[in-house]
Amino acid sequence: MSDSNEANAPAKKKAGKTKKILVLLLGLIVVGGGGFAGGLYAMGLGPFHRGGEAAEEDPNMPHLVVRDGVSEATAAVARERARHGRVDPRVFKATYVPLEGNFTSNLRGGDAFLQVGIGVSTYYDEHVVENLHTHDMAVRSAILLVLSQQDPVAVTTLQGKEALREELKNAINNALTIREGFGGIDDVYFTSFVTQ
Template identity: 60%
Template sequence: MSDTAPPKKSKSRLKKILILSLALIVLAGGAGGGILYATGGMMRHSGPAADPNVPQLVPRDGVSSYAVDAARVEAARGRIDPRLFQATYLPLENVFTSNLQAGDAFVQIGIGVSTYYDQRVIDNVQRHEMAIRSAILMTLAEQDPAQITTLRGKQALKIALRNAINNVLTNREGFGGIDEVYFTSFVTQ
């Protein structure tokens, strides 16, 4: 009698080779995908496109697009790297004079603002200047005269003013965009 069936060793050997080959392909694909993800190779094409109606960060000249893309991710978390983006400054016209919290003291300040976003933020500040001036005066009226004479108090006031301005812009335009407030003059009495 002749035996026409192949030996069992050969079938099991072929099965092992196929499984091993498949495992190597899966490992190589996973490693390649992991490397692309880790180096940011897939980052540029993932996620929704930027909304053209929202102001965009303005990169400095000579900054690589990869650095800008990575910095935009951080900026979305509230951390803007000033070395990578161009600031635009706008002094607000006229000084602000307000009584302080105690009633007898007053403050007179000049301020300017800056943004790392495009011209739309500056246009929004100019468009809503009356509402912004009102918010600044209301913020000043809440200040303690003893506090704002200290460095720490002035820094806290700058943050409060920035928040007041951004609240007006967000309520009116859907986007704040003011990154810093600067004092151009500061008198208390």
């Protein structure tokens, strides 16, 4: 029996090496394929790319509004940057929308209150404005929730007001995104601001 074990030893060694080589080759193919697909995506090519001219755009989703006189080439570059969160106000036109009425809320702790008038801006088309009006109740509720959590001292400072604007923008965008799949609000403005 020992002779047959010795005869099978080189065959087993060879089979083990073959398995290792196959596993290594498979790993290289997977890593290389992933790198190739990532390269295509980064260049704006391939089936996974959502931008570019080849990608079909959903007409029901908001689109950036290009200012008059801006070339299509400039707009295309600016659209790509906007996909990464950098909207260029020199390329895209802002629409300002005042929210009806004032918002009044007790501040955190209950002894003080805040009353603000709010307007928003968007660089996107009428879809965002329509969504804002359609979901007015949800947006107003989100705003009031944010206001009620504010510190009475902090909202009297410039830094506190700027932080509040950012919180309100995020709350409005979140309310719209939950209901429509897209926020589109780029900034929030105070049209009146009273604390007591």
